[in-house]
Amino acid sequence: MERLLKLAEKEHIEIIWSQELSPTTPPIAAYNLRCIIMNSNWYNPNQFIFQLAHELSHLIYGDPLDLYLYNQTPAQKFKIEAQTNDYAIQIILHLYNESPYNRINIVSFMQEYAIPTHLESRVRFLINTL
Structure with missing residues (x-):
């Protein structure tokens, strides 16, 4: 988690941990504000690292048009989320594991x-392409 927080600081992204959300309210990234709101009450705290990497990916690699496209069609939303998941997996791989990646x-x-x-298939693919 510490490495992700340092990445956020380097990228000038503010992380806010809210204790006022329900256990099923997912985190959110605000592109224009360069801010992420994480839910410290999330029902599965083991997911914090992936969630934070995912939200960071929206802000670091996302396009300002994503916000507009995200709400246009389910296909656009799926495409943006799939790409963001790939970036999140890559961030975690680069920050937390050492090469050779094929031994993971x-x-x-x-x-x-x-x-x-x-x-899982995306994780396999990304590991094999690093």
Whole structure:
């Protein structure tokens, strides 16, 4: 988590941890404000690292037009979220693991960082392309 917070600081992104949200309210990134609101009451705290990497990815790699496109169609939202998940996985790989990446146990890696299981094929692909 410390490395992600340092990355946020380097990128001039403010992280706010709210204790006032319900356990099912996901975090959110505000592109124009360069700010992320994380839910410290989230029902699964093991997901904090992946969530923060995901929200950082929206702000670091996202396009200002994403906000407009995100709400246009489900296909646009899916495309933006899929790309953001890829960036989040790459951030975690670069910050938390040493090469060679092909030696990473994918199941253990995904469990350690609470990466959703539906992203397993993307994790495999990204590890093999690094």
